[in-house]
Amino acid sequence: MDTFYRLYPRALVQITEGVLPLMAKGRGRIVMISTPGCDHMSVPRAFYELPGQGKAAAEAIIRFYALRLAPRKITANVVIPGITNTDEWWMDEQKLQEYAERRSPMKELLQPAAIANVIGFLLSEAAQSTTGAVIPVDGGLCLV
Numbered sequence: 001m002d003t004f005y006r007l008y009p010r011a012l013v014q015i016t017e018g019v020l021p022l023m024a025k026g027r028g029r030i031v032m033i034s035t036p037g038c039d040h041m042s043v044p045r046a047f048y049e050l051p052g053q054g055k056a057a058a059e060a061i062i063r064f065y066a067l068r069l070a071p072r073k074i075t076a077n078v079v080i081p082g083i084t085n086t087d088e089w090w091m092d093e094q095k096l097q098e099y100a101e102r103r104s105p106m107k108e109l110l111q112p113a114a115i116a117n118v119i120g121f122l123l124s125e126a127a128q129s130t131t132g133a134v135i136p137v138d139g140g141l142c143l144v
Contacts, residue, residue: 008054012061020074028074029123032062033115034134036080036141059134066132075131077122082138084110105140 016030034055059078066076083100085093093109100109118137121127136142 005054005057008051009057009061012058016065020069023072023074025072025074028069028072029127030062030065030069030074030076031119031122032058032076032078033119034059034078034080036082036136036138063132063134070131073128075122075127077127077130077132078134079115079118079122080134080136080138080142081115082110082136082141084112084115086112100139103141103144104138105143108139110137110139 012032020028035052062076062078069076083096083104085096091099097109101107115137118135122130122135
């Protein structure tokens with residue numbers, strides 16, 4: 001159990017605190033990748049309870065960083081990918097596509113570029129006033 005809490009909340013704080021001195025005022029960006037399993041329990045994942053708890057704690061930490069660092073013009077946000085075509089899944093791409101079509105309102109398997117585009121925005125100057133946000137990029141999965 002301690003492994004998950006070391007992996008997500010503790011490591012997040014250690015890494016963030018380590019890089020904060022390197023962030024110039026108005027130039028810092030923190031983006032955490034989370035999971036729908038933190039607050040969306042309709043996806044059955046008995047094996048996911050501890051990692052989900054760890055990432056939920058990390059999301060809360062990001063929101064506190066957003067508040068604490070706002071006066072320094074450093075933003076902190078979270079991106080929550082949906083069912084994405086990566087090697088992290090335990091099924092082949094065809095089965096993953098079918099799973100996405102059953103679960104996602106948009107009936108599509110997301111490509112990594114969809115998540116990367118949102119992260120790119122959050123890292124850009126265009127997102128200078130976006131902080132403390134938890135942004136789902138999930139084809140509507142968070143709605144069901």
